[in-house]
Amino acid sequence: MEFFERFAIPHPSPMIYASMVAIGLTVIAIIAGLTYFKKWGYLWREWLTTVDHKKIGIMYIISALLMLFRGGADAVMMRLQTSVPDNTFLDAQHYNEVFTTHGVVMIIFMAMAFIIGLMNFIVPLQIGARDVAFPRLNAISFWLYFAGAMLFNISFVIGGSPDAGWTNYYPLANNEFSPSVGVNYYNWALQISGIGTLITGINFIATILKMRAPGMKLMKMPMFTWTALITNLIIVFAFPVLTVAILMGTLDRQFATNFFTTTAGGSDMMWANLFWFWGHPEVYILILPAFGIYSEIIATFSQRNLYGYKSMVGSIVIISTLSFLVWVHHFFTMGQGALTNSIFSITTMAIAVPTGIKIFNWLLTMWKGKIRFTVPMLYSVGFIPLFTIGGVTGVMLAMASADYQYHNTMFLVAHFHNTIIPGVVFAMIAGLTYWWPKMFGFMLNEKIGKWGFWFMTIGFCFAFFPMYITGLDGQARRMYTYSEASGFGPLNMLSFFGAGLMAISFIIIVYNIYYSFRYSPRNVGDDPWNARSLEWATHNPVPEYNFAIAPQVKSSEAFWDYKKNGHQLFKGDIKDIHMPNNSGQPIIMAGLFFIFGFSFVFYIWAGVIISGIGILACLVYRSFEKDDGHHIHVQEIKETEEKFGGAKK
Amino acid sequence: MKLKLVLLSLVFTITTVLTGCESILVLDPKGPQAETTANVIWISIITMSFVVITVMVLLIIVLLRYRASKQPDDYEPPHIEGNPIVEGIIVGVPILIVAFLSVVSVQSLYKVEATPEGYEDQEPLTIYASSSNWKWHFSYPEQDIETVNYVFIPTDRAVEFKLYSYGPITSFWIPQLAGQKYAMADMVTTINLAAEAPGDYMGRNANFSGEGFAQMKFNVTALSPDEFDTWVEEIKSTAKPLTEEKFNELLEPGHLGQLTFTGTHLGFSPPPEMKMEDMNMEDMEDMENMEDMH
Ligand code: HEM
Ligand SMILES: [Cu+2]
DSSP states (O other), X not given: OOTGGGGOOSSOSHHHHHHHHHHHHHHHHHHHHHHHTTOHHHIIIIIITOOOHHHHHHHHHHHHHHHHHHHHHHHHHHHHHTSSTTOOSSOHHHHHHHXXXXXXXXXXXXXXXXXXXXXXXXXXXXXXXXXXXXHHHHHHHHHHHHHHHHHHHHTTTTTOOOOSTTTTOTTTXXXXXXXXXXXXXXXXXXXXXXXHHHHHHHHHHHXXXXXXXXXXXXXXXXXXXXXXXXXXHHHHHHHHXXXXXXXXXXXXXXXXXXXXXXXXXXXXXXXXXXHHHHHHHHHHHHHHHHHHHHHHHHHHHHTSOOTTHHHHHHHHHHHHHHTTSOGGGGGGGGOOOHHHHHHHHHHHHHHHHHHHHHHXXXXXXXXXXXXXXXXHHHHHHHHHHHHHHHHHHHHHHHSHHHHHHHTTBHHHHHHHHHHIIIIIIHXXXXXXHHHHHXXXXXXXXXXXXXXXXXXXXXXXXXXXXXXXXXXXXXXXXXXXXOOGGGOOHHHHHHHHHHHHHHHHHHHHHHHHHHHHHHHSOSOOOSOTTOOOSGGGGSOSSOOTTSOSSOOOOOSTTHHHHHHHSOOOOOOXXXXXXXXXXXXXXXXXXXXXXXXXXXXXXXXXHHHHHHHHHHHHHHHHHHHHOOOOOEEEOHXXXXXXXXXXXSOOO | OHHHHHHHHHHHHHHHHHHHGGGOGGGSOOSHHHHHHHXXXXXXXXXXXXXXXXXXXXXXXXXXXXXXXXXXXXXXXXXXXXXXHHHHHHHHHHHHHHXXXXXXXXXXXXXXXXXXXXXXXXXXXXEEEEEETTEEEEEETTTTEEEESEEEEETTSOEEEEEEESSSOEEEEETTTEEEEEEBTTBBEEEEEOOOSOEEEEEEEOSOOSTTGGGOEEEEEEEOHHXXXXXXXXXXXXXXXXXXXXXXXXXXXSOOOOEEEXXXXXXXXXXXXXXXXXXXXXXXXXHHHHHHHO
């Protein structure tokens, strides 16, 4: 392809031009607004250079919400296109780009980011730490993620989006069949944000293993922290596989190697294996923290301790191990024969056992409880039956002989949305609502929140249940259209209707944030939910140093002990607190990574070399930098604590 | 009242879905392989409904009985760590269910991978099905004919499709006759099936393969063996021969409609050498050992 052809505007249509103008105007508006209100300094000092885990968590969540809207717009476009037979709203190529973008954005840049954002905010608080183990690295993780996300998101106006599916199978993804720069974007965006994720994994393992409050043995950690620990272990084992696979793909596309070619000794099947060796653990990276969130919420609003704590821990450990032993179930149909498929069929079904244990433990937690139906609890209660349906359809897919019929159909699409939406998305919203007062010191409106919940749940059922039927009726996934004679029309229209309800629900949720920001009372106190775990033992919103005095813990429900059993959490006097300094390096380095990735996508070697040298220079500079952090002095801590109505004892 | 309504609508949906099954392709099999998978699907649906209903019933009971609004203000929920018997049940029952389904899964797998039941002593009809962007080529080596985007097969005869691809990975699927199998450029895979009722069946590529994917369908017609033979004769006397030049033209990306030729491309453009079976020598040996044991 000619050099300049690569930059061509894909699908030159009014819609694309309108979005380009909209992007331009938004950027100008933001810049003008910041300048007019003189907020540049504030933004730089307080947010862009921060190393505070709480602020980084909030930035992750804001970015994830933006990505949710990007991915959601894609989803509505797809459902609109397929709502009636032979529709021409999108053409095949455009539809292919839209579903590829949707998959990548939702999994990598939305769900992962949201979950990591919540982990960032909550885990250090739940273990009574001042921050994560490596605060500077944490900022680098975030900014690398952000750079990757931005790189991915500009693809649809500069050069064209990837169009080989989020699974990006070779040889479809090689230069012959995907000649545009789309798959290069896929490679570099995932590579850059993947490095960030891997760093997060290491950071959180170190944090959870080394920085727990005195008395908090491993078996006394709150359940969300347990799931975070296991999730980050999975990240550390799984992400390097993705890194290497994507590197091989990049070499194939940009340096003419033959890793995934079908000739010259390459193997397209190797990509499928490597991708899913990462990909299956990836879905558990998403769902385990969600399980942790539900465990916290269900215990709090049943006003009971979590039933079967030990078996909960045991089951997540077993799930994490099994999640590395099932990847072949994503391509039972590759022809490996009955024996291989039998083995992977059984390992896959085995995952249902620990998952089932967890479902029953949640039910037993509510047993003899005193259940309050707040918004977070509604999502958790909705999660149980809906996720069960997703789980059992997973077991159906795991029966390999039957999977020959489900594979690549709408049935599969229904399955994984049935696990990811009630599983992960519900958990995100429930967790955000639950911890919102911790983050901002006021509550989200319950009434509006409940409207959001009902729209979401009913919309979900309408959007995805029909797909089980059309899948069994022969509707393959990823078809941009179908004929009238196929008879898929009415059920697809129903799906579109459901998608519409879900879109309304997201709008309601955003409106709720706006409404509560303006009208919610600010003096909610430190324990608005009558909660149980340690993060609630400090103030709302959390002061910079988290806890004035490091807490002493004797169970997984330290705050409950403090409230009900007279356990003394904070012993001793307030002392100076040592905190890390802010730094502009992470965002600068991520900016260089962005240029590096962008240049690589378009084969601009000068850009690659210059930004590459820049990245190395940052690393060298950091190695020789002396930065001992700073102290928050007793006087200042006391003043802050006074503002919250005195230090806790 | 509300509950009744819910129950009523539940019964209503279930009956409509069940009566609708007649026309749902996968659940309306026309051959032994698809019948095996349809049975597996029914067994799993029934077992899994049991699981879903149990969870829902328990959830409803718990929510109704332990709502805060149903309880005295001073009720303090107890602290319960766990109970070995209860936990034994919630581990044990899922294990039993999974064990049962594993047996069904493994047995049916060996069944659908083998020559269809009842046709073992028959020489199967071999057809090479290869995909290119975005069409299917069917080569009949015995009959020495080739078709594009449609395939005729005799009823009540084992048919062995040998699959490979001139491009992206595709997935060969005739829902009413058998489940899918990938067609790949570096390997030949096999689907065994048989049609037991004459008729036209929908076949398609189920694996996304680029721009023309949605239209990458083919038509399967099952005819009585006599009619099949007549059809072959007819083609031999009417169709033009397939030349290498013509075949390369066919491989160009695009859609073609249905075409018919005498001769096949197997001679000048042979299928990939490697067979999945060679890769799985160990599987094969294990299978042989198992047979020896009988
Ligand atoms: C009981 C637990 C589960 C079982 C037995 C199970 C089983 C399966 C199987 C066998 C497939 C492959 C089907 C095919 O391609 O033909 C699959 C696909 C998938 N599952 Fe699950 N699953 C389970 C839970 C989950 C969870 C918790 C998630 C996510 C949070 C999830 C997300 C997915 C995704 C994203 C795919 C396919 C993606 C794609 O092909 O694009 N599953 N599952
Ligand atoms: Cu999987």
